[in-house]
Amino acid sequence: MNKQGRPTRPEEVAAKARATFTGNRALDIEEALIFETGRFDATGVDLDEPAPFQSRLGAHARQAALELPGLTEPEAVRHYVRLSRNNYSIDAGIYPLGSCTMKHNPRLNEKIARLPGFADVHPLQPVSTAQGALAVIEALAKALMTMTGMSAVAMPPKAGAHGELCGMMTIKAAIEARGEGETRRVVLVPDSAHGTNPATAALIGFSVRAVPAGEDGNVSVEAVKSALAPDVAAIMLTNPNTCGLFERKIAGIAEALHEAGAYFYCDGANFNAIVGKTRPGDLGVDAMHINLHKTFSTPHGGGGPGAGPVVLSSRLAPYAPVPFVRPDRDALSLVEHAEGSASFGRMSAFHGQMGMFVRALSFILSHGADGLRQASEDAVLSANYMRACLSDVMSAPFGDRACMHEALFDDRWLKDSGLTTLDFAKAMIDEGYHPMTVYFPLIVHGAMLIEPTESESKASLDLFIMTLRDLAFAVKAGDRERFLSAPVFAPRRRLDETRAARQPVLRWTRPPPA
Amino acid sequence: MRYLPLDASEREAMLTRIGVPDIDALFADIPADKRIGGLLDMPLAMSELAVERAMTAMADRSVAAGSVPFFLGAGAYRRHIPASVDHLIQRSEFLTSYTPYQPEIAQGTLQVLFEFQSQVAALTGMEVANASMYDGSTACGEAMLMAHRLTKRRKAVLSGGLHPHYADVAATLAHMADEKTTRLPPDVVASEDIAAAIDDETSCVIVQSPDFFGNPRDLAPIAAAAHARGALLIAVFTDPVALGAVRSPGEMDADIAVGEGQGLGNALNFGGPYLGLFATRMKNVRQMPGRLAGETVDADGRRSFVLTLSTREQHIRREKATSNICTNSGLCALAFSIHLTLLGERGLRRLAQVNHANAVQLADRLSAVRGVEIRNTHFFNEFTMRTPRPSADLIEALARRDVIGGLPVSRLLPGAGLDDCAIVSSTEVNTDDDRAAYAKALSECL
Numbered sequence: 001m002n003k004q005g006r007p008t009r010p011e012e013v014a015a016k017a018r019a020t021f022t023g024n025r026a027l028d029i030e031e032a033l034i035f036e037t038g039r040f041d042a043t044g045v046d047l048d049e050p051a052p053f054q055s056r057l058g059a060h061a062r063q064a065a066l067e068l069p070g071l072t073e074p075e076a077v078r079h080y081v082r083l084s085r086n087n088y089s090i091d092a093g094i095y096p097l098g099s100c101t102m103k104h105n106p107r108l109n110e111k112i113a114r115l116p117g118f119a120d121v122h123p124l125q126p127v128s129t130a131q132g133a134l135a136v137i138e139a140l141a142k143a144l145m146t147m148t149g150m151s152a153v154a155m156p157p158k159a160g161a162h163g164e165l166c167g168m169m170t171i172k173a174a175i176e177a178r179g180e181g182e183t184r185r186v187v188l189v190p191d192s193a194h195g196t197n198p199a200t201a202a203l204i205g206f207s208v209r210a211v212p213a214g215e216d217g218n219v220s221v222e223a224v225k226s227a228l229a230p231d232v233a234a235i236m237l238t239n240p241n242t243c244g245l246f247e248r249k250i251a252g253i254a255e256a257l258h259e260a261g262a263y264f265y266c267d268g269a270n271f272n273a274i275v276g277k278t279r280p281g282d283l284g285v286d287a288m289h290i291n292l293h294k295t296f297s298t299p300h301g302g303g304g305p306g307a308g309p310v311v312l313s314s315r316l317a318p319y320a321p322v323p324f325v326r327p328d329r330d331a332l333s334l335v336e337h338a339e340g341s342a343s344f345g346r347m348s349a350f351h352g353q354m355g356m357f358v359r360a361l362s363f364i365l366s367h368g369a370d371g372l373r374q375a376s377e378d379a380v381l382s383a384n385y386m387r388a389c390l391s392d393v394m395s396a397p398f399g400d401r402a403c404m405h406e407a408l409f410d411d412r413w414l415k416d417s418g419l420t421t422l423d424f425a426k427a428m429i430d431e432g433y434h435p436m437t438v439y440f441p442l443i444v445h446g447a448m449l450i451e452p453t454e455s456e457s458k459a460s461l462d463l464f465i466m467t468l469r470d471l472a473f474a475v476k477a478g479d480r481e482r483f484l485s486a487p488v489f490a491p492r493r494r495l496d497e498t499r500a501a502r503q504p505v506l507r508w509t510r511p512p513p514a
Numbered sequence: 515m516r517y518l519p520l521d522a523s524e525r526e527a528m529l530t531r532i533g534v535p536d537i538d539a540l541f542a543d544i545p546a547d548k549r550i551g552g553l554l555d556m557p558l559a560m561s562e563l564a565v566e567r568a569m570t571a572m573a574d575r576s577v578a579a580g581s582v583p584f585f586l587g588a589g590a591y592r593r594h595i596p597a598s599v600d601h602l603i604q605r606s607e608f609l610t611s612y613t614p615y616q617p618e619i620a621q622g623t624l625q626v627l628f629e630f631q632s633q634v635a636a637l638t639g640m641e642v643a644n645a646s647m648y649d650g651s652t653a654c655g656e657a658m659l660m661a662h663r664l665t666k667r668r669k670a671v672l673s674g675g676l677h678p679h680y681a682d683v684a685a686t687l688a689h690m691a692d693e694k695t696t697r698l699p700p701d702v703v704a705s706e707d708i709a710a711a712i713d714d715e716t717s718c719v720i721v722q723s724p725d726f727f728g729n730p731r732d733l734a735p736i737a738a739a740a741h742a743r744g745a746l747l748i749a750v751f752t753d754p755v756a757l758g759a760v761r762s763p764g765e766m767d768a769d770i771a772v773g774e775g776q777g778l779g780n781a782l783n784f785g786g787p788y789l790g791l792f793a794t795r796m797k798n799v800r801q802m803p804g805r806l807a808g809e810t811v812d813a814d815g816r817r818s819f820v821l822t823l824s825t826r827e828q829h830i831r832r833e834k835a836t837s838n839i840c841t842n843s844g845l846c847a848l849a850f851s852i853h854l855t856l857l858g859e860r861g862l863r864r865l866a867q868v869n870h871a872n873a874v875q876l877a878d879r880l881s882a883v884r885g886v887e888i889r890n891t892h893f894f895n896e897f898t899m900r901t902p903r904p905s906a907d908l909i910e911a912l913a914r915r916d917v918i919g920g921l922p923v924s925r926l927l928p929g930a931g932l933d934d935c936a937i938v939s940s941t942e943v944n945t946d947d948d949r950a951a952y953a954k955a956l957s958e959c960l
Contacts, residue, residue, distance in 0.1 A: 023816075030816075034629050034855050043861035045596055047942065050871035057870065058892040060723075060730035060760045067636050070858015077598055080626075080852060084607035087622035091606030097615070104517060105610050108562050114600075114781075117573025122586050123785030124921050125577065126913045132575030133784040139572075146555050158648035158786065159841040161828070169690050199828035199838035203659070204690040208833045246543035276553050278544045293841065300612040301603075301845025302623040303645070303805070305787030321686075337928065345686040349589055349651035349679035349774075350785025362569055368559035371515045373552055377537050378520050381528055384540055388532040402532075402540045429619055437615075440829070457519035458528070490618040493813035500810035500822040504799065506642045507632040 028491055031082040035508040038069020044076050086491040087302070088434045094456055094464055098406040098437035098449025099194070099242060101272050101294035103379075106366065109298070109359035118358050123350035127334050133354060134332035138325050140361045144290060144311055147372070148271075149281025152317035154310045155324065155352040160269055163289025163308025164200040164236070166321060166347055170287055170312060171234050171263045172204060173319040173344035184233040184262070190219050192243060192441045197236040197267060206233060213443055217243040217398045217408075221252040228260045238267035239283070240274065242441040244383065244406035244449065245398065254284025263287065263316070271295045272453075273380055273405035276373025286313040292353070296360035307356035318342040323351050378454035379405040382461055386450050389465045393472035397444045405453070411446025417475050421446040423483035424471065426494065430487045431467050515559055579782060579918065583948035585876070587896045587939025588726070588921040589650070589677050589752045590785065591777040594943055599779050599852045603845055613805075613844070617820045618812075623844070624819035627807035630851040637757050637854075638749075638771040639764020640793035644804035646847040647790025647839065650774025651680045654720065654750055655687040656803045656837055657770045657792065658695075661718035661746045663801050663836070664769075668693040670718050671711045671745075674701030675725030677752055678926040684720065700923075700930045702889050702898055704729040709739035716743060718769075722750040724760065727937065728893040733766035746770065753777040754791065754850070755941075756894045758866030763793075770794045778857075779849030789843035789850060800826060803837030865942060869895040872940040872949075879953045880938070885960050889935070896939035898923070901960060905936035908959055915955040 023030045055061065071079060088095065095102035113119060117132050127134070141153045154170070157163040168187070175184050187201040190211045198208045211227050214220050219237060235257055239247045247253070254264050266280055266288035272295040280288050292298050292307040300306075312320055322343050323336045338345045367375060380403075387396060387407035395413040411421045425435035425448070437449040452461060474482050487493065520528075525537070534540060541549065560568070579592050586592075603609065607622055614620030614627075627645045634643035647653040658670045670688060672681045672695055681697055688695045696716075698706050704727070708719055719740050723731035737747040749763035751773035763771035776788040794802055800823065808822035828835040857865060873895040880899060881888045889898040901908055905922035912919035920938035923930070940949075 031625070033625070033632075035632060038855065038858060040859040043858045043864075044598075044856035045861040045865070047861070047864045047868055049864070050868050053871045053874050055870065056874055056877070056890070056892050057730065057759060057894065060732065060892060062757070062759055062761050062765075064639070064762065064765055066758065066859045066862065068633060068854060068857070068859045068862060070861055071855050073596070073598055073856065076852065076856050077602065079855070080602045080608075081605065083622040083625050084602075084605040085622065086620070086625075087607035087611045088616070088619040089607045090610040095610075095612070097612060100612055102610075102612060106517060108565060110604065110609075112566065112569045112573075113783075115570060115573040116578035116580060117570075117576045119781040119783055120578040120580050120592070121576045121784045122579055122584075122592065122782045122918070123590055124586060124588055124925065125579070125918055126910055128910065129577035129913055129918070130784065132572045135572050135575060143556065147553060158652065159839075161838045161840045162648060162652070165838060169686070172690055194840075195828035195830070195832045195835070196838050196840050198833035199831070199835040202833035202835075203838050204687075205692045246541075248543045248545070251545055251548065274541075274544070276550070277541055278548050278550060282548050282550075291841075299609045299845065300841075302608055302611050302620075302626070302848065303613040303844030304841040305648070305789075305843045305846055306841040307787075336925070344690070346679060346682035347652075347686055348683055348786075349649055349677065353786040354784035355781075355787050358569070362565055365557070365560050365565045365568060366517065366562070367515065369553035369556040371518070371559040372556075374515060374518055378518055378525070380540050381520070381525060381532075381537060384532045384534075385528045402534070402542065404540075404543075425616070426618070429616065434619065435616055454518055454520075458524040460519075487618050491621050492618045492816065492818050495617050495812050495818050495820045496810045497820055497822065500808040500820050501825075504806075504823060505809035506628075506799070506806055506822075507635045508628070 042070040044073040098451040103453040104455035105299040149279030150311035151314040152312040154320040157308040159306035161196040167287035188235040234263040240270040240404040244403040292360040298359040307353035382452040406451035426486040639762030643793035649788040653772040653790030665717040667717035673721040674698035716745040718746040728897040737767035758862040779853035789846035
């Protein structure tokens with residue numbers, strides 16, 4: 001109790017919680033599906049009936065009902081606002097999902113992206129009427145090449161995994177051009193890699209050969225060399241890697257690959273740690289995607305959209321996909337066809353994620369050379385601060401080694417507690433935090449990967465650290481209930497995921513009549 | 515720097531706590547000869563005002579579709595989007611969250627996805643839909659790969675009415691995956707014999723309706739022909755609003771339906787971000803790419819939603835996954851779903867009716883211009899127009915008169931002998947004044 005006699009301890013409040021008629025708990029509101037509240041004859045869009053006309057649909061006209069529920073505007077606004085309140089977001093708190101880079105999304109970028117000269121331009125307008133859009137692509141491409149020290153960039157890919165696909169298709173085209181398409185069929189992938197890497201390689205017919213990471217979390221030149229053979233097309237190596245460590249031997253690895261006639265694909269998901277500190281082009285990288293939604297803060301939107309431009313070395317540049325922008329004497333033009341060139345062709349309709357390009361360019365201009373470098377430094381500083389302040393109560397798999405932009409812990413410190421990484425994560429939810437990435441990378445048992453980003457104030461970092469320390473002490477004190485029952489204050493308790501998978505219900509269906 | 519909360523003294527204190535002398539000590543793993551002192555070739559930080567000025571100057575160099583009579587579609591459609599859609603998708607809780615990995619604090623996104631999947635399934639007449647792909651073209655490519663897995667065959671037949679970009683994407687993917695595509699020649703009047711192209715090695719036929727040239731197609735006989743040879747039918751659409759007027763892929767027995775969802779809730783954005791719609795039969799669900807939200811209960815027995823069947827996905831299955839997709843088009847799917855909720859059955863049917871009426875009126879107007887021929891017998895909201903003047907040249911001339919008159923077919927299909935054809939589209943945004951302006955400019959240009 002505080003001085004006014006109001007209960008402030010959540011557990012006392014929870015003990016007094018009782019069922020409500022609605023199932024709601026004040027601001028925590030249950031919301032039905034639109035299929036349960038909407039009506040087929042209700043609409044939130046007024047459109048006049050057209051004047052009588054002769055249909056040209058013929059026998060193709062749809063007779064069958066669509067069974068799509070409608071809501072008027074006030075109902076729809078309320079529905080989505082209520083749903084939104086069940087979501088955690090960066091705007092509401094630190095979102096330390098390792099590898100996902102949940103940094104602040106500047107609202108200026110949202111405003112800019114909605115300017116009619118960007119948002120209301122059709123991808124197939126005459127190129128003479130879309131010069132501003134091409135100028136954005138060109139300016140962003142230049143900035144990406146400057147930051148990475150690479151000689152070309154493919155702008156079409158729509159997300160990180162699509163960027164990987166772009167990079168690997170570029171490599172495959174280059175290998176085919178060398179006449180080695182039939183022989184070089186293997187891609188090396190470290191066992192610490194994102195799942196997208198092996199999935200990408202397999203998608204275009206490569207087989208995957210695993211390369212083990214060493215005790216220090218790095219891939220060694222020796223490990224790469226012993227996996228290299230004449231059948232190897234490329235490696236897909238993340239740097240900084242998924243353990244949050246810079247690959248110290250990267251230059252030697254690149255050299256070994258090139259000597260063996262293979263290419264170096266770098267997964268650039270973690271480029272945000274090194275912008276302005278080093279350039280992938282100087283490290284021997286041949287291709288690397290850049291997640292604009294991570295490093296350059298285009299909003300994650302509940303799962304997307306992203307954008308994944310791929311920077312390329314001069315050796316791979318000729319094989320890049322169409323389209324690309326070409327500066328002509330007095331205007332920008334768009335090369336849309338691969339015929340007559342070495343380009344591997346087209347990998348998506350139109351010209352890439354323009355809406356994301358605008359936001360990323362706005363982010364880059366806002367930060368400038370100085371701000372981009374400072375952002376990398378602050379991200380790395382904050383992650384190391386986390387590591388330093390938590391390593392006495394949690395266990396770090398690679399000891400006291402400095403990390404890059406994310407701090408990795410394992411679950412050795414939970415041993416004998418009867419608790420798992422998942423339990424710990426769920427208890428964080430009750431404390432008002434989104435958990436870190438858990439159980440990834442796979443090479444670290446019970447992994448907890450914390451990425452604070454540069455967007456957190458020191459006060460925010462300190463409260464987060466104190467909370468995790470308090471939870472860690474509770475583990476050591478044997479307060480298992482705090483973890484096993486968690487979360488109890490979230491809009492939902494733990495979910496029955498087995499039931500969801502065993503008896504999949506993937507859409508609404510009309511319930512049988514009672 | 516307005517986006518960076520740490521100040522110099524805090525940075526100093528943090529370095530001390532970490533136990534290193536300076537920030538460079540934390541970057542010691544980067545080989546010394548590979549470090550750089552900064553991004554020397556780039557400008558320094560700019561104020562919000564300065565960035566807004568610079569970006570606005572760039573935006574002003576393009577012609578906004580809404581500023582002129584505008585009749586271009588061909589895979590992306592200018593729509594009136596209700597104001598509440600953009601307001602709602604900018605709610606922090608939707609805009610600045612990520613993939614719902616922690617379902618207890620992501621029920622908002624998860625319920626939206628479940629509703630989205632249900633809407634897409636209803637719209638396409640299919641049994642199950644996923645939580646979105648990047649766009650229509652990549653959804654189409656993924657559908658082809660899924661058909662290869664389901665049939666254990668490796669040859670796709672692409673209709674000559676398929677959007678050329680979609681066909682290009684499928685051909686690229688097939689080539690890279692050591693699979694085959696048979697691409698039928700461009701088919702302006704929907705007269706091709708697809709059944710004749712199907713053989714016992716065919717995994718799927720990919721047919722668009724309404725097709726690239728604007729013709730709605732009867733897919734039922736194509737489905738029957740495909741099924742008779744053990745192949746699948748993949749039905750493609752590029753404007754979801756069309757499904758408010760024409761028969762659905764499900765009705766015509768398609769096995770997989772894929773399409774571009776941009777036409778609901780999403781601005782033109784010069785081509786992206788858009789969203790791919792992907793639906794199929796329940797029996798195929800375990801070969802489906804992409805995320806799926808499913809219904810379940812929580813520990814208190816309350817209805818809840820969660821990402822499910824993830825053993826198909828890359829983060830679990832790695833090289834055995836059904837796709838490499840991770841980040842999808844979540845926010846675009848939300849915009850699509852809100853727009854469709856605002857429309858409902860009644861609103862969507864009316865919207866489709868207005869689109870069709872406007873296109874019919876436009877076709878009547880343009881065909882009255884001397885030398886102009888409309889090639890389509892049937893169409894929904896776009897059609898192919900043949901003119902005596904090469905269309906690339908004509909569309910440029912129209913643009914100089916401030917009319918965006920459509921797509922010269924030769925831009926996407928150079929050398930196909932269709933230099934005299936343009937694809938012209940009309941949606942609800944076009945007025946009678948727009949149509950009059952187009953007809954007038956067209957007669958001046960011919």
